[in-house]
Amino acid sequence: MRLDCAAVGxxxxxxxxxxxxxxxxxxxxxxxxxxxLGCKVIDADDIVHELLRNDAVKRRIIASFGREIxxxxxRIDRKKLADAVFxxxxxxxxxxxxxxxxxxxxxxxxxxxxxxxxxxxxxxxDMPLLAEVGWAGRCDRLVxxxxxxxxxxxxxxxxxxxxxxxxxxEKFQISLDKKVTLADNTVVNNSGFSALVRxxxxxxxxxxxxG
Numbered sequence: 014m015r016l017d018c019a020a021v022g023x024x025x026x027x028x029x030x031x032x033x034x035x036x037x038x039x040x041x042x043x044x045x046x047x048x049x050l051g052c053k054v055i056d057a058d059d060i061v062h063e064l065l066r067n068d069a070v071k072r073r074i075i076a077s078f079g080r081e082i083x084x085x086x087x088r089i090d091r092k093k094l095a096d097a098v099f100x101x102x103x104x105x106x107x108x109x110x111x112x113x114x115x116x117x118x119x120x121x122x123x124x125x126x127x128x129x130x131x132x133x134x135x136x137x138x139d140m141p142l143l144a145e146v147g148w149a150g151r152c153d154r155l156v157x158x159x160x161x162x163x164x165x166x167x168x169x170x171x172x173x174x175x176x177x178x179x180x181x182x183e184k185f186q187i188s189l190d191k192k193v194t195l196a197d198n199t200v201v202n203n204s205g206f207s208a209l210v211r212x213x214x215x216x217x218x219x220x221x222x223x224g
Contacts, residue, residue: 027128028220031138031149033192034158036179037168039202039209043158044139046213051134053127057141060116065089073111078104092173099182113146134221144187149195154220157196161203 030047032040044054064070071089074082078097084090098105120138127136138152149155160168166176174182183189193199198219200212 028135028153030135031143031152031155033196035165035189037165038158038160040158043200044137047137050217052137053133054137054139055120055123056139057116060119064115077107105185155196157193157199159199159201
């Protein structure tokens with residue numbers, strides 16, 4: 014158990030909850046349910062969206078990957094960029110070198126902000142590469158979202174990429190077997206939404222009871 018609720022003076026620490034799981038497993042749905050229960054969610058994908066509109070970041074990405082990753086309006090096309098990097102470990106590493114320092118800096122800023130806001134019961138990190146960038150140890154509680162491969166493939170297809178693309182992307186990540194061993198809790202997301210809601214509520218109750 015990672016939760017450390019030792020108080021500093023009379024101030025209770027706001028727990029940081031990290032979400033782990035495979036692509037299209039339902040991590041964002043779990044994060045959204047924590048948000049409904051009073052947590053603030055830091056979504057790394059939202060931060061990346063902002064970064065791709067930043068002129069300085071955009072110039073660095075174009076310099077590394079060429080103008081072919083732009084759309085007709087000269088904006089970075091995320092699908093074209095993904096296609097360019099997820100077949101080459103070196104290119105993916107180059108993109109991460111550009112984006113990750115900004116993402117982690119912004120995440121720290123938001124953690125600091127939310128930690129001092131009244132009524133915030135927890136801070137949820139919805140970061141696809143949470144474990145890969147070494148942030149597992151930054152969390153007080155790690156929640157793994159388990160979902161069978163068939164369902165994940167179906168959900169991934171709705172997001173615009175097939176089962177083969179899912180496998181290609183995940184080969185650059187820590188294995189799901191490893192991620193589940195890092196977790197303190199598991200949410201099984203193979204059935205209806207109501208089952209997910211109940212599981213998140215139980216985990217949240219446990220966190221707040223300890224706090």
